[in-house]
Amino acid sequence: xxxxxxxxxxxxxxxxxxxxxxxxxxxxxxxxxxxxxxxxxxxxxxxxxxxxxxxxxxxxxxxxxxxxxxxxxxxxxxxxxxxxxxxxxxxxxxxxxxxxxxxxxxxxxxxxxxxxxxxxxxxxxxxxxxxxxxxxxx
Ligand code: FES
Numbered sequence: 001x002x003x004x005x006x007x008x009x010x011x012x013x014x015x016x017x018x019x020x021x022x023x024x025x026x027x028x029x030x031x032x033x034x035x036x037x038x039x040x041x042x043x044x045x046x047x048x049x050x051x052x053x054x055x056x057x058x059x060x061x062x063x064x065x066x067x068x069x070x071x072x073x074x075x076x077x078x079x080x081x082x083x084x085x086x087x088x089x090x091x092x093x094x095x096x097x098x099x100x101x102x103x104x105x106x107x108x109x110x111x112x113x114x115x116x117x118x119x120x121x122x123x124x125x126x127x128x129x130x131x132x133x134x135x136x137x138x
Pocket of ligand 1: 081082083084085086099100101102103104105116117118
């Protein structure tokens with residue numbers, strides 16, 4: 001059984017260092033006309049349940065967290081906690097994501113606020129799988 005505890009030490013929490021990394025293959029995704037397209041064949045991080053990547057770039061209007069959820073479905077979130085804008089990480093087994101800061105605000109897969117000092121919900125984005133590609137509409 002998977003744990004819902006996200007292991008982050010006190011320093012990682014203090015400095016807001018999230019567990020989720022940017023994809024190892026930087027060229028695995030593009031952003032054009034409001035759509036992010038991720039080539040799943042180039043993202044080993046997403047082949048397993050609770051695998052995750054974060055997408056960040058100057059031309060991207062928002063930081064995005066992409067996870068393969070507990071249910072095997074892909075989910076895309078605004079990667080910005082509504083408390084103090086820290087990044088989020090998946091919480092294996094809980095169908096939730098958690099802020100990497102000390103205060104650990106939690107949101108569900110629909111972006112709804114669950115707990116912590118966050119001031120509200122986070123944005124989620126529709127994701128479809130099309131011919132081996134993830135298409136995320138911002
Ligand atoms: S920034 Fe997320 S709980 Fe403070």
